[in-house]
Amino acid sequence: MSEEGQFFADMMDRLCQEHCLQAVIESAEEGVFPEQLWGEFQGLGIPLMMTPEEQGGVDASVPDICAVLRVAGRYAVPAPILETVLANAALSRAAIKISDGPLALVFGDKTIGEMLRQSKGESLGDRISFRKVAWAKEVQSIVIVASSSSGVVVGAMDSKTCNFESVPAMSREPRYKISCGRASVKTGFVDDDGFSDEMFRAAALCRSAQMIGAIEWTLDTTVSYGMERSQFGRPITKFQVVQHQLAELASSLAAASALFNAAVDQFENDSGLVAAARARLGDSVDTAVSISHQLHAATGFSREYGLNFRTRRLMQWRDEFGSTEYWRRRVGESLLGARYEEVWERMIGADGGEE
């Protein structure tokens, strides 16, 4: 991470402490977009972070964005920061107009990419639809990234003319089934066949950053809650069975963080670590959710207590931008067909060759 990344993360922390209050999260979950909070993000320059300086950004890298999103995950920020930042990066690459208003981001397959490539700006009607898009109705435009037979297509679809159908989300963040309806799609091209996969990996890693932040919150809060909560005449953390559960939660976070940090560090090298990090994180989410709730007991199960705002997001996020099972299979498939020694060589991705 760069110094700028650290700067933005620190600013984000201060901003969230002041503005991302539980009341804001609660009302966002009732369907009120947090305009004021978004205004604060705009003031900080977050939405355009990944665009070049002449477009108002700071050319931030994926590790920089991850640092910001880790903080956002801690505070359960109820706004499409990940989606907007990456969507703007894609728009900028494809020479389409960027925006610091909220944006949605979705990845299409090759069929969609091909339709977009040939669309020449006219409406595609219901031929294009997506099953689950975050924040699609709340934003000005929905940004589509898809490979085509010739380069990667980026499409910006005006959300006002789309058809929406709300789909359930544990996080109570808005998620929709959408079809394009009368919407016209502005398209642009990125002359780099790897761009779509790179953006998808970036989105998957950025979701990881949010999850790591949220798990950190659950660990810290569960430890401090356990030290305050007394039963049988002493704080429950004095019981060995509770200590061991906390140790398990902490270990699970340490393992997921270690691999996440490596994936961030190696992002540019496309090393397969993003897939492994997402696979490992899926299991850590399960551990964090079950242990933090177990130790908080009924208190943690009540809506007004902060824990569920993190755990519900963790349950939702673990299967977004590739489900946990999707990423596990990607790791598994990268190993199948290997000869005996090759398993280890492929797994750690180090060839033993000269540096």
Next chain:
Amino acid sequence: MIATQSLKLPHARLPAAAEAERAKVRAFIKAERSAGRLPAPVEIGMRSSPETSRKLAANGWIGMTWPKAYGGHEKSALARYVVTEELLAAAVPVGSHWVADRQSGPVILRYGTEEQKRKYLPTIAAGECYFCIGMSEPNSGSDLASLRTRGDKVSGGWRLNGQKIWTSRAHLAHNMITLVRTSKEEDRHGGFSQLIVDLSSPGITVRPIINMVGQHDFNEVFLDDVFVPDACLIGDIGAGWSQVSAELAFERSGPERWLSAFSLLNTLITELGDNASNAARGEIGRLASHVLALRQLSISVAAALERGEMPNVQAAIVKDMGTRFEQGMVRSIRDIMIAERPLGASDGFEALLTHAELWAPAFTIRGGTAEIMRGIIARGLGVR
């Protein structure tokens, strides 16, 4: 933030100098394999082979981090890490010298006298001198501070009386670093000293305890009026407890904690070829993701040790999670095999799986029980 902060360990990359060892180790393994000296294993764990130990020594892979003056090679802990993970992933039989290289040598280097360093380290680094660890006793397992083997001061040395138990490879080792009570201090952790015991000394009886796998790995070691010269005391009289606590940190975080059954994963993937269900692909990916996460943690711990830090909590996490993961992995691989190949695995894989399942209960016990590890982690979190 307090709990999370206590876990923070900066991400560490393996430096190029450490990575440079990898190609050499792989070339060695390839040569051994093609010469037929390294057959696919039908047992998990570290097999013993003095011949292999001498070969590894000749390549400079024992005592790697020690000063050249004592037969070492002055490489970094991270270079040693790379060599270790490569050897273990390929199931090279490193059992003979393992304890001497990982644990006994570093203890002698850190606390030993000049004479001890000159006497033991070069032969360890040559792959010819093997050690075992004499800690547990019949009534002192996890509660090590309750141990009763006594060392009484006599002219020119110490007279040892008592019994050690569960001493792995005592029957194959030349020396044992043992922890004994040398004074009757009231303090629970005071009054212990570490001594190097030559296992051929009069008064030593090593008796095998066959384990549930059916193998002879651990032993009872009886000490009856065993004379140990003053020159074999390690460090200070009465400082044994703190020396041992530091020693255990080296023991806990290495890749042997999560690569001891890796040959199962290698073999499973070889057996399946390209023919595996989606469920199997997912589960293999899940297992691999755990191995990779443990690996990154181990690398961070090795980097911290290299910087002179003592990351005890993270080392305990590697040990606890690594061993619990391996235990689960054994069962999971058996399940995959049953689902994917209902007619059975190859004979070699069947033998390997059976051996691994029988060993698995020991993973979370040896080298510090899971309960003790979680206690250490809980203390790091500030709740104990």
